[in-house]
Amino acid sequence: MLYGIILESARDGVIVFHGDSLWKRIVHELNLPSETFQLFARYDEKILFDICECMANILHEGTSESYLEFFGEDFVRYFVNFGFDKILRVAGRTLRDFLFAIDQLHDSNRFTFPNMIQPLFHVTEENATGATLVYKSVRHGFARYAKGGLVAAARALFQENITMNILHDWSTPEFAHIAFWVQFNNIGFQPKRILHFPSLPNIKGETFFRVFPFSILMNSSLRIHCVGENLLHIFPDDTPLIGRPLDEVFRLIRPNIHVEWDKVLSYGRHIVFLMENRLPLRSGSSGKIQLKGQMKYLEHKNMLWFLCHPVLGSANDMISAGLHLSELNLFDSTSDILITGIHQEREIEEAIAKQHLWSIKLQESKRKLIEWRKRSERLLYSILPKHIAIMLQSGVRPNSICESHPLVTVLFAYLTDFKVLSVQLDPASTIQYLNQIINTFDEVEDNYDVFKVETKADASYMVVAGLTDRSHLTSIKRESSALSSLTDYTDEQDDGSTSAMKNPHGFHQTEIIAYLALDLLNASKSIINPVTNQPFKVKFGFHSGTAVGGIVGRINIQYCLFGDTINMASRITTCGEDGRIHLSQSSYNYLVVDNRFTIDYRGQIEIKSKGIHPTYWLIDVVKPKSINVINKNPTQLRCPFTGRSTTDLKLI
Template structure:
């Protein structure tokens, strides 16, 4: 879908619910886009995920959220002037419903990748109508209902009520799922019906004598007349020249020599053509099939007369062309012709006539299609439009090329923007916790991030086992620290522990802040024990043997963002100092903990050994402990 639909959602969610709700919406829906571009396409599932998130946040139903989004789109597209098109569609709401597909067809000029639904009216009365909605998008039925509600009230001053009569699902010819929903729309339709009755009364008074269908096919030289079985029972005189033989088309099914190009997503059936009589149809004349039919006739003639087919030629447009050159689609004068027009029902003969004319974009296309200016409808503006288009064709081509180039560049730039935004987010979240960073993005002051926590567990870890005295030693130290700290970073994510910073050979981490966690002490000790295990198994690039000594302490802290150029989320308080002292008084490959941390740990999960009274700098004598996991072997560490 195009970004304008998602722009409308963002605009009105922010307007009616506030910026905070929109940010929660993006987080809960896991939407990676924060800004939407009008002409850029996005996955269809973004709309449904946003609706689901809004329903959860506002405690409403998913249907209500989708209908709200549909109303938002109608209110939003007035900013682009599309409300004028809706108002100019027809005098009555029923006129608008009958011409929705035509509006979508016109919008494809500006939005060529648009996948619009198809709608048509089957029954109509003074109390409303029956509308059939067909779409290959799943889950957008309520979205469409929201649009209809808003259009009825805003543009036609009507109170609309809808109910679902029937819902079916089918598979299209190209394998896509097609949803077909039949609605009953209740609204005041009395004025429309009165107008229709007046028109019918006027037609009855005008009692014209009947005239031949041949005259109609002469007036519309490319018209096609069909019976209820969609069998061709009449063709225009110019279409006969294209086919080369009238008898070849008469009595044949329409699908044999014609392909439906528009409206998209529907089948070429009598019912669709009858109910979509107000919609422009596009049928492509399959010249290749006509050629095959001609070749088959020639082959049959050659078998009857025992002539060699290679010497037989076909005369097209006054030129003799061999059957083999006919098989080439690039042969001048043999390209498929696109016919565009309206399906009209003729009650006198119970048939449908396709009143159409060829679609010619440029005068240079006429020879390729085997057409000439005098072939076009004499009573229309086809000739003038072709000639006018030819005069300004070069300028239009230049403009379209530039527009296409800009669109391509814009799409690439948006892709790069998303990529760099993700990289920026990753960098930001490595410096500041995600909840805190998202709060700062909304415009909150850095002081608002300052918060006290009643109890957390702080851990310090120091690399030991080497000293750097030369440049080579320093490079080796950096390589070793990078390998070790990268390993530790992965462990922090696994145990829901927040890495605060690294200062030299010291690694600091906290659990319980900024996201509160009741198992903060347990998570820290689990991570610390895994760090001890991994440091022994880790392959250091330089081959240096290193070890760690770890200390942890639990207690209250204060945390907040500090700094402008390189902001950091820092922790303050006596708990941080005590945890640092636990680390400095620890021993290699040991996890040294204080008594408050020990009291928070489950006894069955760990083996806690009393280290005794230890003199801690700045704290005096403290009772401290060694922490091991439950597979600790006392003999292996008997020297401690």
């Protein structure tokens, strides 16, 4: 597991150097749960390797290893953007000092990232041309990431262009253990030389242990020779420490090495050691204390002195260790951290509670946002064909949209006695009744795979079928959003699935209009004209043919249909009769194929500006010939769209 800051820096690097579209594609191909990562959450380290592999497959440049090194380099840039470069800059005056302090930098992040399993870095050899840096980690495969980070840090902080080569690889299934030769101008290196210091009086051991009351003195066998008084107090009186092996009393946490004299001596120069008690404390068997410090070699005694202090993050840690404030050193900040931490715990709890409330409000706001987004999309889809609306949402310019439809069927409905209504009633009442009519028609129309083009002031109602029956819609959506918005429309049904829901039997567009016309005719009988106290007189007519559609206007855009088909459908309607459905020869040709409707031939009718044409009356839906022998009643046929009985649709 690794912290989200690693993955978030990788995401930022992809976006900065390769663009947001590539990152969206990576998220899509890896099926990541989110496009971003929480900095302090923990994730599977496999995600980082998958991202590297995915980039190599998409870009066809470099390998997954090279992208892992790239992410290591970019982490320094990301780290600096957060203002953390100050931590790196104070690590050392020179690059040499920085290499010696890397392990301390990792240790300083234990409060920010308490569960971090940090790698180990230590310098074993050096000369004027570079140094040998040993890297050890429980994670395999991150050596290139570490290399990239060191190269970038040297360049950003010390203006050094270093090279790193692998000298030895002692990795095992448990650890990655690699020695790098870091080549650079090691100006800080100085060969060992004999220095003459003025003689100072010897310090008694009693005085030294009073200054470092938690320190431990060990002989060359790593047996405890002497310990500080405060360390003795935390163990029971019947638990002797003097003479015991160090590994029997304490467990070495960092560095992760065997407790051996040579290894401890090698790591002790620049590595921070962390140990935890194995034996039970005076406070109880569950009590724990961790000691952190540095191993100092006393050459004249051939002994190691562990100069350390207890690691305490809260009052609970003190209680667990059985310590008191009076027993802590006055010259370090441990006591200040504890006192401040007690006061801050309550503030943190209050902040967490507020954050929880804000997260609840955020979820509610998100829910409302999604709801309003769906409402706005439904409104958009009501004034534009859905595939046109999707193109506009994808960034297509409105005035560039123009489509040629090889076949559409246009239906008009005219209220012939609406003028009587507008003359007899005041404007408010007229609008009220007109709105009632339109709402009734809209409720019926919403059950069909059609698009209402417009409603005019003369109470004409225009509907068209066949606009959304276009095979290229899916490709339009896919191509327009493959990289930029892979998930923008996943919560909405696409145009094809919506059409399938409204046309489950796969009827031809002309058949859809025929069913709709019968249903509208039936619905119009329930709307009473307040002037005549009779149902409104409505003419219906439809025609099938070619048309051209597109967006007109730049501010108040509108989808319009143009062509002779629209004019012919309008003429067919005006030539009809009240309470009947008139249709043209072309529409008749499509309806008779499956013989679903009862149609009467009207005859040769002269149509204004169109000449003489044969036209027809749509009467009803064809009744099935099968008779139920048991009850002798004919089986009722129901409309496949609304579920209404066809007897309700039959003309009087």
